[in-house]
Amino acid sequence: DTGVSQDPRHKITKRGQNVTFRCDPISEHNRLYWYRQTLGQGPEFLTYFQNEAQLEKSRLLSDRFSAERPKGSFSTLEIQRTEQGDSAMYLCASSLGFGVAKTQYFGPGTRLLVL
Amino acid sequence: AQTVTQSQPEMSVQEAETVTLSCTYDTSESDYYLFWYKQPPSRQMILVIRQEAYKQQNATENRFSVNFQKAAKSFSLKISDSQLGDAAMYFCAPGGAGNQFYFGTGTSLTVIP
Numbered sequence: 001d002t003g004v005s006q007d008p009r010h011k012i013t014k015r016g017q018n019v020t021f022r023c024d025p026i027s028e029h030n031r032l033y034w035y036r037q038t039l040g041q042g043p044e045f046l047t048y049f050q051n052e053a054q055l056e057k058s059r060l061l062s063d064r065f066s067a068e069r070p071k072g073s074f075s076t077l078e079i080q081r082t083e084q085g086d087s088a089m090y091l092c093a094s095s096l097g098f099g100v101a102k103t104q105y106f107g108p109g110t111r112l113l114v115l
Numbered sequence: 116a117q118t119v120t121q122s123q124p125e126m127s128v129q130e131a132e133t134v135t136l137s138c139t140y141d142t143s144e145s146d147y148y149l150f151w152y153k154q155p156p157s158r159q160m161i162l163v164i165r166q167e168a169y170k171q172q173n174a175t176e177n178r179f180s181v182n183f184q185k186a187a188k189s190f191s192l193k194i195s196d197s198q199l200g201d202a203a204m205y206f207c208a209p210g211g212a213g214n215q216f217y218f219g220t221g222t223s224l225t226v227i228p
Contacts, residue, residue, distance in 0.1 A: 033215065033216075040220070040221075041220060041221075042119075042206050042208075042218030042219050042220050042221050043160070043206075043216075043218050044218075045215040045216065045217070048215055056215065058215075089158065091160065093160075102148065102210070103148075103150065103162055103165055104150075104162075104210075104216060105162070106152075106159060106160035106161075107159070108157075108158070108159045109158055109159070
């Protein structure tokens with residue numbers, strides 16, 4: 001049973017560039033989450049998928065952010081026109097089940113640095 | 116939205132001793148789980164322990180146990196026989212029908228040999 005994987009692990013980009021991150025959840029997990037974590041803080045929720053449907057988005061997710069989960073498997077998070085404030089660790093998590101939030105299993109994260 | 120308060124930004128414990136990390140939260144949910152996650156310096160979040168809010172019995176997982184006080188909305192984590200590998204950031208996270216977790220700001224635990 002492989003865990004949640006994320007690619008790339010590190011990304012350095014220049015302000016104004018677009019970046020895309022990928023998350024592969026644990027197989028058969030129907031839920032997938034994206035979080036953002038800055039230094040010294042806990043993860044902050046960005047968005048959530050149940051299968052291929054994006055069911056919830058945080059107000060943190062500006063118009064420059066978009067997430068997809070085609071076919072309910074892997075997910076991508078794209079940030080357009082990156083800003084220095086986007087520098088953070090982007091965490092993906094997956095879980096199995098319906099109803100009340102169950103245990104989420106986290107990936108190693110993608111660390112983004114915007115210069 | 117839920118709020119989560121971890122009032123101890125840093126804690127230290129002698130190896131083999133016991134330490135308790137505190138967490139309080141505010142929620143309007145009636146049915147939810149609560150979680151403690153550990154984030155070592157490598158930064159991958161790992162589940163430590165889970166408590167179901169409708170269960171009165173406190174969860175235990177080897178050296179880790181919780182003290183869950185539902186009415187007080189308190190969910191503390193006790194680590195017994197602390198080991199060097201326990202050094203990490205610990206996050207408390209109530210889950211709920213909203214399907215997202217709300218994480219506290221974390222407690223950085225240092226284990227002194």
